[in-house]
Amino acid sequence: MKILIIAEHKNGTLAEATRELFGLSLGQAEIHAVVAGEEVAPLAEPLGQLGAAKVHLVESPALAGGTGESLGQALGQVVPQIGPDVVLAAHTPQGRDLAPRLAATLDAALATDCIQLGCEGETVTARRPIYAGKATAEVEFTDDSLKVITVRPRTAKAPEPDAGRSAEVATVAVELSEQKTALKEIIAGGGERPDVTEAAIIVTGGRSLGSAENFSIIENFADTIGAAVGSSRAAVDAGYRPYRDQVGQTGKVVSPQVYIACGVSGAIQHLAGMRTSKHIVAINIDPEAPIFQLADYGIVGDLFEVVPLLAEAAKNRNGS
Numbered sequence: 001m002k003i004l005i006i007a008e009h010k011n012g013t014l015a016e017a018t019r020e021l022f023g024l025s026l027g028q029a030e031i032h033a034v035v036a037g038e039e040v041a042p043l044a045e046p047l048g049q050l051g052a053a054k055v056h057l058v059e060s061p062a063l064a065g066g067t068g069e070s071l072g073q074a075l076g077q078v079v080p081q082i083g084p085d086v087v088l089a090a091h092t093p094q095g096r097d098l099a100p101r102l103a104a105t106l107d108a109a110l111a112t113d114c115i116q117l118g119c120e121g122e123t124v125t126a127r128r129p130i131y132a133g134k135a136t137a138e139v140e141f142t143d144d145s146l147k148v149i150t151v152r153p154r155t156a157k158a159p160e161p162d163a164g165r166s167a168e169v170a171t172v173a174v175e176l177s178e179q180k181t182a183l184k185e186i187i188a189g190g191g192e193r194p195d196v197t198e199a200a201i202i203v204t205g206g207r208s209l210g211s212a213e214n215f216s217i218i219e220n221f222a223d224t225i226g227a228a229v230g231s232s233r234a235a236v237d238a239g240y241r242p243y244r245d246q247v248g249q250t251g252k253v254v255s256p257q258v259y260i261a262c263g264v265s266g267a268i269q270h271l272a273g274m275r276t277s278k279h280i281v282a283i284n285i286d287p288e289a290p291i292f293q294l295a296d297y298g299i300v301g302d303l304f305e306v307v308p309l310l311a312e313a314a315k316n317r318n319g320s
């Protein structure tokens with residue numbers, strides 16, 4: 001089986017979510033990677049060290065912005081030339097935009113936001129959350145047509161690069177017609193903290209914080225433990241946090257090692273965005289709060305007392 005990984009990159013660096021795709025259990029598959037953009041040749045080396053047998057470079061100034069439209073058009077030409085059985089992309093904003101376009105262009109089967117993948121011989125299966133994470137669907141691809149699959153970030157651990165490995169490198173030419181969309185500007189999200197989709201630890205605050213200023217409690221704790229700051233929708237709607245921090249059905253879907261929910265009730269729409277976190281800690285004043293049904297560890301208490309204590313304990317442990 002030939003698997004083609006679509007490599008996502010920013011500022012000359014591979015996205016962590018792409019590196020993680022190499023950590024999936026893909027059986028005896030032959031792994032190829034395709035990387036599209038402007039001057040992407042330097043990325044062939046890290047892709048080879050992660051385990052790609054062959055890296056396909058698709059270079060064009062028109063791909064610099066990395067819009068779904070231009071990437072979709074380019075990969076729609078490149079993928080048939082490579083001839084994989086499976087195309088894998090990370091379920092990031094770029095992957096979410098690209099995968100359906102590609103599947104439609106190539107008349108391929110599509111499974112998105114998968115949290116488990118099985119490759120046994122020629123059979124490919126995938127698991128994906130449905131009904132806002134209330135249930136999990138097992139998907140089996142029933143014929144041998146091309147399969148396009150996106151995988152939720154943090155589903156697998158990225159392997160350590162092996163400096164002794166290298167990939168064969170090929171350059172593929174594409175002809176891009178005029179685009180209907182163009183990237184005009186990227187407005188930086190802000191702050192030094194990691195984004196919730198990339199962080200290994202997330203500290204999330206809810207409506208109970210009561211004000212934007214009070215979120216400094218959450219920020220202090222997050223900074224002490226190197227975490228991202230997340231937010232419930234209620235806190236975003238109240239203007240306490242920007243939308244980019246929102247976790248949930250209409251926010252971001254995250255899967256960190258540790259998710260610490262502070263004063264978050266655990267509404268189903270919130271759980272939809274963080275249910276697959278590896279370890280969930282909940283701090284809530286109400287012992288009946290639904291979040292405790294999902295949490296691995298629960299603290300019944302006032303977050304305004306508990307969170308500063310946790311931050312203090314973490315600081316003492318760090319010795320700083």
Ligand SMILES: Cc1cc2nc3c(=O)[nH]c(=O)nc-3n(C[C@H](O)[C@H](O)[C@H](O)COP(=O)(O)OP(=O)(O)OC[C@H]3O[C@@H](n4cnc5c(N)ncnc54)[C@H](O)[C@@H]3O)c2cc1C
Nearest residue numbers: 206207208232233234248249250251263265269270285303
């Ligand atoms: C279509 C749709 C999409 C939605 N999408 C999302 C989404 O993406 N993300 C999302 O989060 N929500 C989403 N929601 C909203 C969701 O239903 C809830 O309203 C929201 O998650 C509640 O946020 P909250 O837990 O911060 O607030 P609340 O429900 O008000 O809960 C506050 C919690 O804080 C606790 N508390 C109060 N004071 C303290 C204290 N001092 N110390 C400790 N605990 C305290 C309370 O016991 C309570 O459990 C969506 C809703 C709809 C209808």
